[in-house]
Amino acid sequence: MKIGIIGAGAIGKAFAGHATRAGYDVVISNSRGPESLTDLVKEIGSGIKASTTAEAIHADVIFLAINWKQVPQVVDVPEQWKGKIVIDPTNAIAFPQFKPIDLGNRTSSEIIQELIPGARVVKAFNTLPAAILAANPNESNGKRVVFISGNDDEAKTVVKSIINKIGFAPIDLGLLSTGGRLQQFGEPLAALNLLKL
Numbered sequence: 001m002k003i004g005i006i007g008a009g010a011i012g013k014a015f016a017g018h019a020t021r022a023g024y025d026v027v028i029s030n031s032r033g034p035e036s037l038t039d040l041v042k043e044i045g046s047g048i049k050a051s052t053t054a055e056a057i058h059a060d061v062i063f064l065a066i067n068w069k070q071v072p073q074v075v076d077v078p079e080q081w082k083g084k085i086v087i088d089p090t091n092a093i094a095f096p097q098f099k100p101i102d103l104g105n106r107t108s109s110e111i112i113q114e115l116i117p118g119a120r121v122v123k124a125f126n127t128l129p130a131a132i133l134a135a136n137p138n139e140s141n142g143k144r145v146v147f148i149s150g151n152d153d154e155a156k157t158v159v160k161s162i163i164n165k166i167g168f169a170p171i172d173l174g175l176l177s178t179g180g181r182l183q184q185f186g187e188p189l190a191a192l193n194l195l196k197l
């Protein structure tokens with residue numbers, strides 16, 4: 001299974017390390033092009049390749065590690081996302097105030113799902129700070145918990161298998177409208193670091 005990571009900042013890099021160590025075929029992109037990722041790819045090691053964002057979108061599973069305001073630009077050709085499983089770790093945060101953006105009644109992942117209706121969006125990996133996500137998920141004989149939510153059960157099964165394979169413990173919270181809300185920045189699960197024994 002090929003995983004395309006869009007965004008090579010703190011969260012993209014943390015996930016890339018785990019996915020590569022678990023043996024996935026990973027490509028990673030940023031806004032400045034593959035040449036700017038030479039050092040990062042060297043640091044992570046074999047199993048990962050720097051790519052363009054267009055190439056990352058060709059993967060089976062896409063990990064959308066970009067800031068909220070960049071989402072519309074990155075998903076601006078919805079047909080390219082048809083059938084893709086999209087892992088959404090984004091948080092809708094206003095900077096520099098560092099406050100949740102008011103999205104009305106919808107959750108951030110529902111908004112992304114509406115932008116790419118043919119894709120299957122699974123919200124995951126957004127509640128752990130990047131340094132904790134990057135760390136070894138096995139701690140004190142437990143596995144670090146990753147919350148997920150989504151409207152497509154098959155996509156959630158795939159994402160749960162990825163989470164298990166990279167050493168974390170998935171907890172499925174249900175739909176994007178309900179579970180996704182609990183996961184949002186400013187809501188109860190944000191920054192909660194749990195271990196499943």
Ligand SMILES: NC(=O)c1ccc[n+]([C@@H]2O[C@H](COP(=O)([O-])OP(=O)(O)OC[C@H]3O[C@@H](n4cnc5c(N)ncnc54)[C@H](OP(=O)(O)O)[C@@H]3O)[C@@H](O)[C@H]2O)c1
Nearest residue numbers: 007008009010011030031032065066067090091126129130
């Ligand atoms: N940091 C955390 O602790 C944390 C925790 C949980 C969730 N999150 C969420 O995860 C997401 C990523 O956060 P982060 O801290 O990793 O952000 P970050 O360090 O600022 O990295 C953002 C990445 O997105 C890339 N990017 C920007 N525009 C792009 C485009 N048009 N096409 C492709 N790549 C593009 C940037 O590339 P360039 O550098 O080339 O511009 C950069 O590699 C955010 O939504 C954040 O809210 C973050």
